[in-house]
Amino acid sequence: MTATPKSRRRVLVGVAGVAVVSLGIGVAAGSRISSPEDAAAKTAPPAASQITVPVARKLLSSKVVGRGDASFDGAVNIRVETAGLTTPPIVTGKVPTVGSTITEGKALLEITGRPVIGLAGVLPMYRTLSPGSKGPDVLQLEQTLDRLGYDPGTVDDEYTLSTSAAVEKLYENAGYDAPAPEERLTQAVDQAKKQVDAAKKQLRQAQSQLKAAKDAKAKDLSVQQGAVDDAQQNLSDAEQARTDAEFKAGTPLPVSEVVYVKTLPRRVDDVKVERGGTVNGVVMSASGASLVVTLKVDAETAQRLKAGMAAALELSDGTSVASKVRRVTKNGSQYDVVVAPNALTGSQLALLRDANVRVTIPVKSTSGKVLAVPVAALSSGSDGASRVEVLRNGQVELVPVTVGLSADGFAQVTPKGDAKLSEGDQVVVGK
Structure with missing residues (x-):
């Protein structure tokens, strides 16, 4: 059957429509297809950019x-030297409590009814001191007495009657009688006084005999005068002996009645003795x-x-x-x-x-606020000199710097020579 012109036109229009649709599908499909090179380019990370922070002006402090x-500072063990006692070293009182304070010049314990006075010093008490004693321990004692306001006379290494008088004041202010000298020394004083009295009587008798001879107008008075001279010499010797005896019988400082501690006051941390007990070694420990x-x-x-x-x-x-x-x-x-x-x-x-x-x-x-950058911003050049990277107008500029104090992750920087670096400049700390 022969096609009419009208039917041929419909066929052509249909074919053209199919072509157009096919072309659209092809274009769309083509837009989704890419080469491996294109795919790699599209999935690659973006170009790296610098991480920057501003230069700050701040006070830096290293700590x-x-x-x-x-x-409590400086714990020490306190010992009392009891070797000089003639009776057992029984604790009779003044036992401190933990937490109490040892004060210089006061009794920290009583042994056999006598005080143990605390004094500040580095040389331990190792012997009884008395008039005539010499040595560094005497010097330490006199320095201590002088510091506490008890005048020991000339501060030297010799224990004198002035030292004795100062020791008496130390005990008086501590609330105790001063130590008594040994009985043999007081007996020697008594005997010396008797000798002085006897010498005075002898002198009076000799002077009386001389006067009687003069009154009798005796021509030779040599015997009577010689007796007076001898009596005067004997009296002088007796008085010197009495002075020496009194000196030796001056107030002593028993070894068992003082302990030296490096510094005072101190706090009692532990007590090793009790009332009625016997002292044997450390009596207490104390700290500052x-x-x-x-x-x-x-x-x-x-x-x-x-x-x-x-x-x-x-x-x-x-x-x-x-x-x-x-x-x-x-x-x-x-x-x-x-x-x-x-x-x-x-x-x-x-x-x-x-x-x-x-x-x-x-x-x-630092003395006031200074230019500071994070430590991460610092780098070293080939010559070892320090520098920072400053981002200016999209370009990185190397600025040489002198590094000062570092603290809390920041470092003080000062631009070298003609280099410029100011507060607010952006320095690179990473990429």
């Missing part, structure tokens, strides 16, 4: 921070009356610290106590840093006692 234990905090540091840190440095103690209530480093001492492989509060209130003392607290010790600080 040592740690935790330390509070304790003031609280200190001790923290341990390594050798490198210890080299940065020294006595006198300011410090701060952070108490549990959040308050800070101004303090100072008292000493830095080696303890095995570490170092002990002892920090003492400048002053404590009663409540602060209670909080600090036996506590573990945070300690901050400023080591060094």
